[in-house]
Amino acid sequence: MRAERRRGALAASVAGRLMRLPPAVTRDVRVTRGIRVPMRDGVVLLADHYAPAGGGRPPTLLVRNPYGWDLPIGLLYGRLYAERGYQVLVQRCRGTFGSGGTFEPWVQEAADGRDTASWMSGQDWYPGEFATIGASYLGYVQWALLDDPPPGLRGMVVQMGPHEYARVTWPGGAFALDTMAGWASMLSHPKRGPVRDTLRQLHEKRRLRRIAYRELPLGPAVARALGRDHPHLDAWLAHEAGDDPYWSASDHSAGLAGHPGVPVLLQGNWYDAFLPQTLQQYALLRAGGAAPRLTVGPWTHTAIGRWWPAFMTDSLDWLAGVFSEPEPEPVTGHGVRPGREFVPERRAVPGSGRGAADGTAEPDPVRLFVLGAEEWRGFDAWPPRALSRRWYLHPGGRLDPSPPPPSVPDRYRYDPADPTPAVGGAWTGAGCGPRDNRALEARADVLTFTTDPLEADLDVVGEVSAELYVRSTLAHTDFFARLCDVHPDGRSVDITDGLIRVRPGSGAAGEVDTDGVLALVLELAPTACRFRAGHRIRLQVSSGAHPRFARNPGSGEPTASAVRLLAAEQEIHHDPRRPSAVRLGVLPSGG
Structure with a gap:
């Protein structure tokens, strides 16, 4: 256990220096692995719990993901945030990386998210409230949770996360071939470790380009390229119309417009495939009476080494504001009184047009990296008056x-x-x-x-x-x-x-x-x-x-x-x- 702590602290220290992250509060992080979290249908999902070793009940973050491995998910969302004063539950979605059941994209995320929140309320480390955080599908599961927000949900940090998949899969009416074939490949091949999985994904990408993207018909060509069937991809290809009822299960637009009481930080990138959805989410939240904060950078969806430092700094500032607000009333029936022993310090955030969020000035609600000018600018709303x-x-x-x-x-x-x-x-x-x-x-x-x-x-x-x-x-x-x-x-x-x-x-x-x-x-x-x-x-x-x-x-x-x-x-x-x-x-x- 001590050796694992040392290795984890070393990896986090290296990542922090390379990405120039805000300084850590502690390097001593306690990791509890393989926690069994029961769902209402008897399926058990696995999770890892990261927390500062000093104990207490620090502010809690929930991360739900289908990608599993400690590298990079556990490092980026678990250890790095725990070193900065948070405790983080990193859960593996249904049917992935040892969690029970079968993974069906978007089908079970709302129910599993609520069941996980209910389970957390009975843990002695839980302070009575939590926020969610994550990118891409890790953002999608947060929108699923917003349909019927559980007690204690204080905020959401959604990083390039879609809220529905019809327009992700068929943008403009054409199939998003490389994006969706690549994602189906990630979801369906056996998991053998982060390094071996990455190498296999690169190999399969090359086969997709060499075979599936050249031969017809497309469906069988993908199966030939990857040597196996892809039921998810077959289903996505079979339902072309955006108004096909098949896609309604993935759509959480109603939740965005119906729950203005949950603060949301939206983070996106100009060269991200999900950017139109990020901006639509902002509009839906505003129309429903919410006041989301929006940050848009200049990077791509997969350039994690570039967007992570800015997004993490941005989220630390925002989360500190969320958890420093007056505490809510106790949640009845949960047996735990909301409270916290530690509130993270608010930090200056690159890109704020009005200075640091340190009590002297409020950050701009909308912060955009302006391409060509190569600078951050602050605005009162999106879109600005033009x-x-x-x-x-x-x-x-x-x-x-x-x-x-x-x-x-x-x-x-x-x-x-x-x-x-x-x-x-x-x-x-x-x-x-x-x-x-x-x-x-x-x-x-x-x-x-x-x-x-x-x-x-x-x-x-x-x-x-x-x-x-x-x-x-x-x-x-x-x-x-x-x-x-x-x-x-x-x-x-x-x-x-x-x-x-x-x-x-x-x-x-x-x-x-x-x-x-x-x-x-x-x-x-x-x-x-x-x-x-x-x-x-x-x-x-x-x-x-x-x-x-x-x-x-x-x-x-x-x-x-x-x-x-x-x-x-x-x-x-x-x-x-x-x-x-x-x-x-x-x-x-x-x-």
């Missing part, structure tokens, strides 16, 4: 504030047998994030429209959309739009993008005129970016980003079983009657 401005597509690849002149449409051919590749962007695969797009833009199936060099800095903060008038030779096709920051040296760096799948009767398209031209509105992910003087704004238009999105075969066949690939001839119109444009939210000068 001017909605259009830049119109013109012939010759120009993007201009003035409406377009009479012109013929631009054309390109999209061939799903040679799909337009994914380069950069907000997803979880290799090559995500900000990337130089010049090689992609040189392809014949990608159109670009670019402004003249800007005369002054332009701050784009808020919603982004592309209003496109399009025509295709196929009834089933995709359109993809991307906003880029073009540097003086020619680099074209992606800022945000979005895709929409067009199919008859889907409602994705707007009005169709007598010439068969469709009016589309592509909702790109919101952003905060400063386009500096001398830079140019560019809009890309294409029909895919594979394997981030499963290619549209053009035949109308289901994504899982499609075998026919049909090429589409695409038109983008830009004339006074059909003025295609990109709409940006621009902060007033000095705003």
Whole structure:
């Protein structure tokens, strides 16, 4: 036991130095492993308890996760927070890493979370209240708990956690192939240890790219690539429509709007696939009367070494505020009076526009890292007040504030047998994030429209959309739009993008005129970016980003079983009657 404590303290010390974390309160952490937590149906889930060795009843954090291993989950959420004054229960979700039952994504999380909270109330170390914390699926389980909040839930720190999975799985109507195939692979292969699991996942990623992302039909190709069936992935592929009742079990939107009494800290990243949901969560909570705090950084979902230090510092500040507020009344029937022997110190947080949260000033409720400016800025709310401005597509690849002149449409051919590749962007695969797009833009199936060099800095903060008038030779096709920051040296760096799948009767398209031209509105992910003087704004238009999105075969066949690939001839119109444009939210000068 002492050797384990020493090893754990050494690992935490190294992690703290590498990530420049706030200083630890103690290095002596007591870890109790394999705690058995009974559920209402008799299933037993396993958990590890991390606490400062000094005893007492410090503020409690609950982490529920399907990924299990002490590295990195136990280190990052258990030991590092325990060293800073918290006790943390890190539980393994049903059917994962020794916990009983069968793991079915999102099905049991609400009930299991409430049962775990009820069990905690009977433990002698429990102070009568707790907060939850975690990223990705560890954030999703928190939204499930909010549907019917248990007594004692004082706050939630949701880091890039979706609250429903229909739009995660089928964003814009196209299957999020690489993200969901990679997640299904993580969930389904045997667990042999963090190092061996990571190596196996890397090997399977390569096989997915070499086999599953090239061969058809897609469903069987994934099974061939990985050498086993994937029931979760098969089910996700089988339910394409966002309004399919299959997805209702994953949707916790109602809980967000219905429980304003639970404080929430939302943490997201501009290059995270779940960013639109993070911002929607903010809007739902505000509409329900809550006052969430929001932090958005510049990183990707998987760049944990980059976002963790900022998010942990941010969460420590916020949690200290939550647990330093007046204590609630005792929870009846639980046999434990709320109380605490230790309240963590509030710390300064990078990115606050009003200084440290140390009693001298309140942190900004919304803190955004502004791309291009490479700085944090504070705002009172999201989205901040901005001017909605259009830049119109013109012939010759120009993007201009003035409406377009009479012109013929631009054309390109999209061939799903040679799909337009994914380069950069907000997803979880290799090559995500900000990337130089010049090689992609040189392809014949990608159109670009670019402004003249800007005369002054332009701050784009808020919603982004592309209003496109399009025509295709196929009834089933995709359109993809991307906003880029073009540097003086020619680099074209992606800022945000979005895709929409067009199919008859889907409602994705707007009005169709007598010439068969469709009016589309592509909702790109919101952003905060400063386009500096001398830079140019560019809009890309294409029909895919594979394997981030499963290619549209053009035949109308289901994504899982499609075998026919049909090429589409695409038109983008830009004339006074059909003025295609990109709409940006621009902060007033000095705003």
